[in-house]
Amino acid sequence: xxxxVSALVIAATMTGGAAFAQDYKNQLKARQGxxxxxxxxxxxxxxxxxxxxxxxxxxxxxxxxxxHGVSMIHFASLFPEGSDGAMIEGTTAKDxxxxxxxxxxxxxxxxxxxxxxxxxxxxxxxxxxxxxxxALGGTCKACHQDYRIPQE
Numbered sequence: 001x002x003x004x005v006s007a008l009v010i011a012a013t014m015t016g017g018a019a020f021a022q023d024y025k026n027q028l029k030a031r032q033g034x035x036x037x038x039x040x041x042x043x044x045x046x047x048x049x050x051x052x053x054x055x056x057x058x059x060x061x062x063x064x065x066x067x068h069g070v071s072m073i074h075f076a077s078l079f080p081e082g083s084d085g086a087m088i089e090g091t092t093a094k095d096x097x098x099x100x101x102x103x104x105x106x107x108x109x110x111x112x113x114x115x116x117x118x119x120x121x122x123x124x125x126x127x128x129x130x131x132x133x134x135a136l137g138g139t140c141k142a143c144h145q146d147y148r149i150p151q152e
Contacts, residue, residue, distance in 0.1 A: 024083040028091055031078040034070050041066045042136065045122065049129035060122040060129065067136065068119050071112035076105050085149045092149040100146075107143040114139045 041063040047053040048060055076097075082088075084095040097104045114135040121128045 022080070022082055024080060024088055027078045027080060027083055028088070030073075031075065031093075032091075034073060034075070034078075037066060037070050038140075042133075042140075045118070045129055045136075046133055048126060049133045051126075055126035055129070057123045057125075061119070064115065064118040064122045064132075068112070068115040071108070071115040075108045076101055079104070092151065094147050094149055097147050104143070104147055107139065107146070111136070111139040111143065 044053075044059060044063040048055045079093060079097045079101075081098045083091065084093045084097060085091045086095050114132075118132045118136060121132050
């Protein structure tokens with residue numbers, strides 16, 4: 001038995017732990033899909049705020065509602081331990097998400113609060129979009145600084 005366990009430990013070490021790796025592709029797809037929805041809708045609001053696209057209250061409201069909807073996902077559950085960028089390919093999640101889940105959840109909750117405020121504000125005209133984008137963007141930046149592997 002001791003030889004078997006030793007062989008298993010050696011095999012896991014040589015394969016970078018692959019012998020014990022979990023399949024997190026569904027969690028990864030869910031969180032990446034959520035971030036694409038965020039990026040798309042931030043693009044709509046940002047384009048209107050910058051005057052790159054015509055302000056449309058209905059489109060702005062739809063974007064804000066989409067952001068708010070994404071913010072209601074229990075996002076922490078999509079980051080099981082071992083699903084960070086050091087453990088699996090295709091993600092920029094830092095392992096600090098798992099070691100500081102309370103901090104991560106706090107930042108996600110801040111995004112939710114900013115998205116909820118966006119729903120209340122974006123229908124008030126193009127001039128309301130700057131502050132909304134500042135608040136939303138600030139929550140994204142704060143989370144990415146702490147919990148995202150920098151993009152090169």
